[in-house]
Amino acid sequence: MQSLGVEVLFEGSNFERLLGGLGVTITIAFSSIIFSTLSGGIMGLLRTSAPAIIRLLLRVYLEMFRIIPILVWLWVVHFGLTPALQIEVSGEFTSIVVFSLWGAAEVGDLVRGALESLPRHQVETGKALGFSYMQLYRYILIPQAVRRVLPGMINLATRMIKTTSLVVLIGVIEVVKIGQQIIEIGVIKAPNASFWVYGFIFILYFIICYPLSRLAKKYELKWHSL
Amino acid sequence: MKKLVSRMSIIMASVVLMVSFTACGSNKDSGGGTKSSSGKFASIEELKQKGKIRIGVFADKPPFGYVDSSGKNQGFDVYIARRFAKDLLGDESKVEFVLVDAASRVAYLESNKVDIIMANFTVTDERKQKVDFANPYMKVSFGIVSPDKAPITSIDQLKADGKKLIVAKGTTAETYFTKNNPDIKLLKFDQYTEVFAALKDGRGAAIANDNTEVIAWAKSNPGFTVTIPEFGGQDTIAPAVAKGNTALKDWINTELETLGKEKFIHQAYKETLNKVYGEGFTDSLVIEGGKAQ
Numbered sequence: 001m002q003s004l005g006v007e008v009l010f011e012g013s014n015f016e017r018l019l020g021g022l023g024v025t026i027t028i029a030f031s032s033i034i035f036s037t038l039s040g041g042i043m044g045l046l047r048t049s050a051p052a053i054i055r056l057l058l059r060v061y062l063e064m065f066r067i068i069p070i071l072v073w074l075w076v077v078h079f080g081l082t083p084a085l086q087i088e089v090s091g092e093f094t095s096i097v098v099f100s101l102w103g104a105a106e107v108g109d110l111v112r113g114a115l116e117s118l119p120r121h122q123v124e125t126g127k128a129l130g131f132s133y134m135q136l137y138r139y140i141l142i143p144q145a146v147r148r149v150l151p152g153m154i155n156l157a158t159r160m161i162k163t164t165s166l167v168v169l170i171g172v173i174e175v176v177k178i179g180q181q182i183i184e185i186g187v188i189k190a191p192n193a194s195f196w197v198y199g200f201i202f203i204l205y206f207i208i209c210y211p212l213s214r215l216a217k218k219y220e221l222k223w224h225s226l
Numbered sequence: 227m228k229k230l231v232s233r234m235s236i237i238m239a240s241v242v243l244m245v246s247f248t249a250c251g252s253n254k255d256s257g258g259g260t261k262s263s264s265g266k267f268a269s270i271e272e273l274k275q276k277g278k279i280r281i282g283v284f285a286d287k288p289p290f291g292y293v294d295s296s297g298k299n300q301g302f303d304v305y306i307a308r309r310f311a312k313d314l315l316g317d318e319s320k321v322e323f324v325l326v327d328a329a330s331r332v333a334y335l336e337s338n339k340v341d342i343i344m345a346n347f348t349v350t351d352e353r354k355q356k357v358d359f360a361n362p363y364m365k366v367s368f369g370i371v372s373p374d375k376a377p378i379t380s381i382d383q384l385k386a387d388g389k390k391l392i393v394a395k396g397t398t399a400e401t402y403f404t405k406n407n408p409d410i411k412l413l414k415f416d417q418y419t420e421v422f423a424a425l426k427d428g429r430g431a432a433i434a435n436d437n438t439e440v441i442a443w444a445k446s447n448p449g450f451t452v453t454i455p456e457f458g459g460q461d462t463i464a465p466a467v468a469k470g471n472t473a474l475k476d477w478i479n480t481e482l483e484t485l486g487k488e489k490f491i492h493q494a495y496k497e498t499l500n501k502v503y504g505e506g507f508t509d510s511l512v513i514e515g516g517k518a519q
Contacts, residue, residue, distance in 0.1 A: 008295075011295045012294065012295025012296040013295065013297055014295050017297050075330075075333075078337070079330070079333040079337040079339075080337070083266075083339075086266070088339075168327070169327065169330060169416075170330075171324060171326065173325060177285070180417060181285050181286050181292065183419055184292055184418065185288055185293070194423065
């Protein structure tokens with residue numbers, strides 16, 4: 001009987017290697033999500049309140065990350081920028097930097113959108129009550145904006161997790177690449193291995209991304225009823 | 227007053243951000259993509275001092291470079307690379323394998339992220355302008371593999387029927403067809419995994435690649451045969467170093483000569499390639515001592 005191919009998952013240390021690769025994926029994705037949430041938040045505030053010139057620069061920054069593919073950013077930073085600066089960094093480091101910069105631009109735009117979507121009278125009421133600029137943001141605008149930002153943020157987070165499969169280009173061995181290595185050495189014994197390996201990777205991605213969307217759903221319902 | 231302070235702090239924060247962004251921007255310009263920064267690579271002495279040499283190999287291209295089920299690098303290129311490390315640094319475990327893709331091999335050398343590339347790297351004139359090749363340890367020509375049900379027995383057949391030919395990006399096969407047969411439709415992929423999948427599910431009529439590659443793959447995949455085993459002249463495969471790294475290149479050449487005396491490359495073939503190609507192909511694939519016969 002021809003082998004099913006499912007056993008390649010458990011051959012040697014393949015299973016541990018796939019989980020190790022998943023660890024790399026998670027490290028890159030979640031570090032970047034955290035960095036981009038922090039810097040993106042600030043950027044969003046700046047894009048609604050800073051002087052016009054800064055708003056323009058931030059707009060240009062956002063468009064640069066929207067227009068130029070992440071693949072190109074990874075390549076240019078890893079093989080162009082870091083050698084030119086004469087610094088030696090790992091592919092993982094480059095990936096986290098590029099993904100954080102990308103995330104910051106996107107989160108910044110989400111925050112800006114949320115802040116601008118709040119009714120004008122919220123700001124005016126706050127001012128009339130004598131709120132300072134800081135207080136206005138702290139007690140009125142930010143709490144409301146966070147709710148509106150959340151769905152977009154979760155969407156972005158899952159997108160970032162899945163986009164980590166690009167980092168193989170700069171030599172980072174994450175879960176998809178390990179899957180491909182396993183498929184390649186298994187072609188003789190188990191030609192159907194690719195189905196099982198990719199199936200397993202699908203489940204791994206699902207396990208990371210699904211709780212995020214559940215979480216978003218939960219908070220949306222909770223806040224909606226407020 | 228309070229208002230002024232908060233506004234000031236926002237402005238300050240934005241200035242800091244701006245400076246960091248523009249700093250990034252200007253560096254990018256001076257980086258100029260993947261320009262080489264010559265004179266930066268380690269000398270042989272420095273390599274010995276560090277006790278480490280970085281060699282770029284494939285991770286998904288058996289039997290030349292792959293990762294086995296326990297996560298260890300294996301293959302023909304890897305076998306020779308380990309010997310290099312042993313003879314240069316006294317211990318074969320002192321090699322650090324960097325796993326590269328076909329299309330990023332030149333960039334790895336140009337950006338000084340590896341010392342040597344030994345990832346089935348075919349010597350071409352275009353690549354010679356960007357990297358320095360040592361003497362070869364192997365020779366190949368192109369081959370075409372196609373399904374038994376619809377064999378492709380000549381290049382003209384691909385032209386006549388407007389069929390799609392599958393190639394991997396960054397390989398010499400891609401360059402060959404783009405230059406010599408521009409009227410053949412090419413289907414290109416980054417990863418070898420995708421190349422083979424595309425032939426299996428019929429997105430393309432045949433795969434063109436180095437003959438070694440297709441012979442090995444056809445042997446382990448029933449239903450597919452190498453219908454054109456040799457065309458497009460002969461190429462050699464050699465270790466490559468960064469442009470201008472003459473010291474390391476000379477060391478490799480001397481090393482290959484020394485290894486030739488003990489027929490080491492034949493031994494590497496026996497250990498890693500025999501099970502895939504069979505013994506009959508040894509002398510038609512191997513170059514001993516760095517010089518083609």
